[in-house]
Structure formats: C-alpha cells, structure tokens
Amino acid sequence: MTLKRPTFPITALCAGLFMSHAAWANSLPAGCDMREQAHIPLTFADDLRPVGEATIKGSTVPAMLSTGAGESLVFNKKILDRLGIEVRHSTSRLDVEDARNPTKVDLYVDISHANIKDFSIGLVKGKGGTYKVEDFMDDTYGVRVGAGMLLQNDLEIALDAGYLKSFNPSGCIGAHLAYWDPQATSVLAMWDPWKRDARVVFTAMVGGKPIHALLSTATPYSYVPKAAAVRLGLSPDSPGAVREAPLPGHAADKPVWKVPVPLMSIGSLEVKNQDLRLMDLSHEGEALVLGADFLHRHRVYVAMEQKRIYFSPITTPQPRKRGSVQVIPQALN
Numbered sequence: 001m002t003l004k005r006p007t008f009p010i011t012a013l014c015a016g017l018f019m020s021h022a023a024w025a026n027s028l029p030a031g032c033d034m035r036e037q038a039h040i041p042l043t044f045a046d047d048l049r050p051v052g053e054a055t056i057k058g059s060t061v062p063a064m065l066s067t068g069a070g071e072s073l074v075f076n077k078k079i080l081d082r083l084g085i086e087v088r089h090s091t092s093r094l095d096v097e098d099a100r101n102p103t104k105v106d107l108y109v110d111i112s113h114a115n116i117k118d119f120s121i122g123l124v125k126g127k128g129g130t131y132k133v134e135d136f137m138d139d140t141y142g143v144r145v146g147a148g149m150l151l152q153n154d155l156e157i158a159l160d161a162g163y164l165k166s167f168n169p170s171g172c173i174g175a176h177l178a179y180w181d182p183q184a185t186s187v188l189a190m191w192d193p194w195k196r197d198a199r200v201v202f203t204a205m206v207g208g209k210p211i212h213a214l215l216s217t218a219t220p221y222s223y224v225p226k227a228a229a230v231r232l233g234l235s236p237d238s239p240g241a242v243r244e245a246p247l248p249g250h251a252a253d254k255p256v257w258k259v260p261v262p263l264m265s266i267g268s269l270e271v272k273n274q275d276l277r278l279m280d281l282s283h284e285g286e287a288l289v290l291g292a293d294f295l296h297r298h299r300v301y302v303a304m305e306q307k308r309i310y311f312s313p314i315t316t317p318q319p320r321k322r323g324s325v326q327v328i329p330q331a332l333n
Contacts, residue, residue, distance in 0.1 A: 027176075028179065029172075029174070029175050032169065032172040032175045033169065033170045034167050034169050034177075034179075035168045036165060036166070036167055037168050038124065038166040039163060040065070040122045040163060040165070040166075041163055042065075042159065042164065043162075044159075045140075047220040048159075048293060048296060049064065049217065049218050050159055050218075051063065051064065051065070052065050054119065054121040054142060054143050054145075055118070055119065056080075056083060056085075056116065056119050056142055057083050057084075057116075057119075059083060061079055061142025062140065063121050063141060063142065063143050063144075063145050064141040066144055066147075066218035067147050067151070067155070067157070067199070067217045067218075068146075068199065068217065068219055068289060068291075069144060069146035070146060070197045071132060071144075073131050073132070073143060073144070073145060073146070073148075073149060074131070074133070074134050074143065075114060075116065075131055075132070075133045075143050076133075076134065076136040076139065076141055076142050077112060077134065078135065078136060078138070078139040079141075079142040080114055080133060082139070085114050085115075085116065086115070087112050087114045088113055089110060089111070089112050090110075090111050090113070091108055091109070091110055092111050093106060093108050094106065094109060112132070112133040113130050113131060113132055113133055114130070114131060114133050115128070116128075116129060119131075119143075121143075137248075146198070147199045150164070150166075151199075151200060152166075153166045153167060154302060154303050154305070155167075155302045156299070156300070157217065157295055157299065157300040159292065159295045160297075160299065161299070169305065172305075172306075177301050178299075178301050178310035180312065181299070183312075184310045184311060185266065185269040185311045186267065186308045186309065186310045187203065187266055187267040187309055187311070188202065188308060189303075189307050189308055189309045190202065190212075190307075200214065202214075202309050204264060204288055204290075205264060205265045205266075206224075206232045206264045206276075207232045207233040207261075207264075209231060209232050209233070211224070211228060211231075211232060211287070211288045212286065212287050212288070213287065213289070214289055215302075215309075216290065216292075217291075217295060218292075219292065221258075221275070221277050222274060222275070222289060222290045222291045222293055223256075223278070223279050223289050223291070224276050224277075224278060224287075224289070225280075225286065225287075226278050226279060226281075228286040228287070229259075229278045231286075234261070234278060239260070240259070241258065241259045241260075242257070243255050243256075244277070247279065247280075250280065256279055257278040258275050259275065259276050259277075260273065260274075261275070261276050266311055269298075269313070271297075271298075276288075297314050298314060299311075299314060
C-alpha cells in the first residue's frame with residue numbers, strides 16, 4: 001500500500017548555482033573528508049514544509065522533517081492502525097525537576113509506543129525497535145523525524161535546492177564547511193549539555209537586542225512568543241502589523257499578528273524584511289523560531305563537531321506558496 005503524498009515536487013533547479021564536486025573537494029583543506037552520509041530529496045506541502053519519503057512495513061509514507069522537534073522519531077497512530085501495527089499504552093511520571101515538565105508539580109503523562117520492525121528514511125534503515133507514537137491531527141504524515149535523528153551528524157538544509165544532506169566530516173575541524181559559499185556567515189551553536197534536547201540554538205539580534213533562536217523546518221512561518229516580542233520592541237502596534245486568525249484551538253481573542261521586521265542579524269548576516277508572527281503560547285520560555293519561510297531564503301549548514309552554524313543567503317529564491325500556520329516545535333525550557 002502506498003499513501004498519497006499531499007505535496008508537489010520542485011520542478012527545475014539551476015545547475016549553475018552549485019559548485020561541482022571537484023571544485024568542492026579542492027576548496028577543502030588537505031585531510032578534510034566530508035563523508036556524505038545521506039541525501040534526502042524533498043517535496044513541499046502547500047505551506048512550505050519539506051516532506052521526505054519513508055517506508056513502514058513496506059509501505060511508502062510521507063515523513064515530516066522537523067529540526068524544531070527535539071525527539072528522534074514519532075510515528076502517527078492513524079497510519080500504524082491502518083498498517084495493522086499494534087500500539088501499546090503506558091503511564092510515565094515526570095518529576096517537577098524534569099526539563100520536559102512545563103508545570104511546577106510532578107506530572108503523569110500517557111505514553112503510546114509501538115514495535116516497528118521495518119522502517120527506513122533515506123539511507124537510514126531500522127530493523128526492530130520500540131518507538132514513540134502520537135495521534136497526529138490527520139493522516140497526512142506517517143512519521144515525524146526530529147532533531148534527535150536529523151542532527152546526529154552535520155546537516156545541510158537546502159530547501160531552495162530541494163534536499164537535506166547529512167555529513168560526518170573527518171579532519172575538518174578548522175575548515176569552512178559551507179562549501180557552496182566562501183562568504184557564508186558562521187555563528188556559535190549551543191545545545192543541552194546533558195543531551196535531553198537535541199535541538200541546536202544560536203543567537204540572533206532583533207531591534208539591537210539578542211534572543212536565542214532555533215531552526216524549524218516544519219514550521220511554515222517564523223515566529224516569536226508575544227512575551228519575548230515585547231522585549232524586542234515588537235507588538236500588534238508595530239508599523240505594518242497585520243492581524244491573522246488564531247492558532248487551531250485558540251480563542252478568537254488570541255490572534256496571530258504578522259509583524260514586518262526591516263532588519264535582524266545573525267552574526268554578520270543581515271536579514272532584511274523578515275516577517276515574524278507574534279503568538280500567544282501556553283509554554284514559558286523565550287526563543288525566536290526561524291521557519292520554512294526563512295529557510296527558503298537561506299541555505300544552512302549545522303556543523304556539530306565545530307559547534308557552529310553556517311548561513312548563506314539565497315539570491316534568487318524559488319516562488320513560495322502560503323498555507324495555514326501550525327506550530328510544530330516543542331517549548332524550550
């Protein structure tokens with residue numbers, strides 16, 4: 001059985017935009033071997049989110065690729081039911097000190113899991129294992145692939161070129177790894193030293209003020225929580241602000257506001273005319289989430305061993321379709 005993909009493929013790419021393999025190899029210092037691990041071709045949902053192709057029990061399913069989700073793999077209960085894969089349930093306690101617990105009391109949560117015997121995405125193949133299961137809103141995606149898997153190695157995010165690539169460099173600790181752009185900006189990357197959260201965070205500047213930021217391939221629009229936006233000088237009263245519909249499940253008095261930001265910066269990179277959505281979110285914390293709208297304008301390389309992220313602007317972005325707003329990332333604690 002093959003589940004229909006609700007996506008459309010990228011049509012044509014300009015080969016002249018990309019450095020040849022020989023030129024790329026010559027641009028790296030002696031002894032540096034990039035060691036490409038996987039190449040994941042992408043199609044895109046109507047709201048810009050990249051979609052990969054996975055197989056579960058021999059069936060092809062669309063995979064949501066989400067650098068903004070902290071876990072490795074989460075399977076869709078609706079799809080597993082359709083494939084006849086048993087889903088089991090248990091209860092887990094999260095202590096008040098647990099970083100995953102957003103409350104101030106011990107929390108008991110229901111957990112669903114399934115034994116997946118045959119799964120693959122790209123070159124990653126799994127044979128037998130117990131994985132987390134959630135009841136997704138619909139059966140659009142069979143699995144969500146998060147930062148826990150995508151960032152096991154270096155990751156090149158090239159939405160405008162229609163792919164993700166994974167690398168495991170050797171001997172490249174001092175090399176400039178944004179091979180396509182010698183002028184690419186790089187900034188320090190940070191993450192949870194206890195590895196409770198696989199997502200990578202960096203610092204951006206908005207209105208001259210610093211804010212932690214993360215990349216979320218599965219979020220159509222870049223956004224910032226309203227509480228953090230106030231510190232950055234952004235509000236529904238900002239010039240050019242436009243009121244939009246509330247998030248799914250939110251009351252009518254909690255709209256999303258689209259606010260144009262004339263200039264923000266990431267290291268020496270100037271990002272001009274980036275719209276940010278201001279959102280009322282239930283979780284606490286402060287983080288700017290740069291979504292697919294930003295990633296269609298910038299190619300990014302996350303260098304795990306170097307602890308750096310490279311950013312390179314796309315000079316001629318592909319046309320982008322607009323869709324509904326959905327917040328995919330988990331809360332930062």
